[in-house]
Amino acid sequence: MKIIFLIPSFSAGGVAQASIYAARAVAELTGWHVTLVALHDRTTSMRIQDVRTVALGLGVDSPAAEHFLTWLLGEHADIVISSDVSVVEPAFPYFPRSACHIVHLHDSGRRYRSVVSRYAQFIDGVMCVASHMEEIIRKETSPDKFSGTIGTVYNGAAFPDVPDRVLNERELRLIFIGRVDPLKGIDDLPPLLRQLKKRGRRVHLSIVGGFDDKLFQSFKRANVESWISWHGQVPHEKCYSLCAASDILLVPSRHEAFGMGTIEAMSMGCVPIGYNFAAGHREILEHGHSGYLLPVGKLHLWTDLICYLDDRRDVLISVSRTASIRVRNNFGLEVMGRALVSFLNDAYGEFLASPHCRLPGVPSRQPVNALGISSAYRMLPASLKRRIRRAICASPSLSIYLLNR
Template identity: 25%
Template sequence: MKIAYFVLPHLGGTYTVFRNLRAGLAPHGIELCWLGLAPAGQGLASGLEQEAAFGTLVEVPSQVDDRAAARLLERAILAGGFDGVVVNVLSDRIQTNIVRYLPADLIRLMVVHNITPGTYAAAEAIRPHVHATVCVSQRCRDDLVKRHHFPAGRTSVIANAVALDAFPETGRSPRPSGQGLRLLFLGRIEDASKGVFWLPDILARLPASSTLTIAGDGHDLKRLKAAMPERAPRVVYAGAVAAQAVPALLARHDIFLMPSRYEGLPMALVEAMAAGCVPVVSRLRGVTDMIVEHGRDGLLFPVGDTASAAEIVRTLDTDHAQLCSLSVAARRKVEGAFTVEHMAAGYATIFRGIAADPPLIAAPLSINGWSMPRGLRAGLRTFLPRPLKNWLRGVRERL
């Protein structure tokens, strides 16, 4: 079986999921290949050229419209001899929408990576045209089944997962004598979802011996640096980190700090726990508390409560035994339920089930009538001021 996974190679969680899933599905006889759209002449991002061996880049000339781009995508799918596709909802709007137009004999699996209303609206727009839905967290599934009427029997939870052999148990770097806790933020530098503008306030409440490394890139990096300038060793900006360098980076830090407003199930959190880097993260119902059991293998704080986050870190700074206990338990949690083997087995079961007995779905639409359904078009929420949206997101998680 050969499956196209809609994604472009990049330094980020969705592509890490692809790489792990590709390796995990191979023993099941399923070949997973990435397939992505990009402007003509752009090519793959620097440092990721080797990923061309595992997928297909569909180049889109600048003068073509969405319908023409969709035709190019459809042509690549058919030419590739794929048995099915995996669409990551809202990763790309054309690729999300294309499942409504593909030939009826192709397997179509939708993956929902986030808990935002916009993501759910897009998922609902293509639901009649997919055979099954995978949610990366329990929260996603609960919301889609209970509030958006997704069929329970065709909506599953399969968590993002890691390859444990990349995270050796003996790989942790000891903290130098007399040094405070080494904190790490790893992810997209973006405030709306990641809450990065809370980092300066958290750090300001910590002992001067504590250090913070910020690894990643994003459109809010410049503003974050203005609010919290680099002052090594107290604050260090490490920039974007290649996937193969992530385990060593995590092993050099004691605490993974994640003040997010919303997530699906962040790969960085799973990776941190695999490395024994203790998670101190926002409590997101059905998301972070799906993997972190507060006080056992990590610690949770209310969204936006920088004082609580800092108090947790200060406590760990004076309780080495608890820090070590949480580190060991975090690793054990990943070993038990968040491995590539576990994730791949879940996907393989779904693919084979669809192939053997495909559920009845809506008939394909004609690509001549290409259009974006309402759930994939910009809605009122798109135009709300960012501060108001951020406030609403915080309120939603606290209720």
């Protein structure tokens, strides 16, 4: 069996990391010929055991889909798994008839999942990273329009060994991991620390993933800037060590399809706190046992909980251990790999029994706006887009509603 995973880039955040783990797991469990393809990278030093890595160096211009299709036709793949590859979507109807095409959805946003409805007659399966996404896809697709395989395969990871955790009696160690972006709820952090300071608590917050000057100024105004360590973007292995040295993972995100950072932090005994809405962390953790889910927008409850865990270190230790055990038992590389192989076998079997439509020829060279973003918005300066996101995300309830419709 010849399997091809398609991703935008080897540096494409959670999509890339999840796909790297998936390709590795399939290769280790099956012995199939597995290739991981980065569409936009020109070169790569990426090495994955038993996995062939390819950098196609495609641009974002209109011939990209045609160039990709030419490459794909020479590969003679049995299964193609595409993840967030909007630039080559025009090639989907022209994929080889012998290849089962599975769309791997890593984001539950409407503009991402709309690929299923746009190309329903040409794709053979939809694989979601969480069941809340699968529920949406099933509601939006009818059997007469899409008869392929739909299912959920949770992401997984190859976790390091369980660390020897040592509590810091002087202060609680908090950590935020992810894009330093309003969509990730970063603007909840200054008022949270301000409330903790008013309660006489001493905490330290590590921010991993970038820097934001407006956020820094907010910390300054709250007089807690000395409590912050900015780590920027760090190697993946470094994230694990930072989580092992932290007590609580803050997940104030307004939109979280799965949460690779959450399972990686939990594996190291870091206790997650997030908002309770249809998101990946609601499926990853069990409230009160391996983490906490709090009502949307009720930041004072985060303060109460952190103070409680500061006072009750025995509870913190217990939840920490349970968090690590839960993700290692349910989201490890082998568990994910077996679920993925099972899904691929099912989808490929259905494909052989009833292959979907393919068109002859090559895709037209038309400008692509596969994500469905309005031309006016795309033309806005990055700084203005960020201000718009910040304004919307200032209200957790409004932003979660808009981003998760």
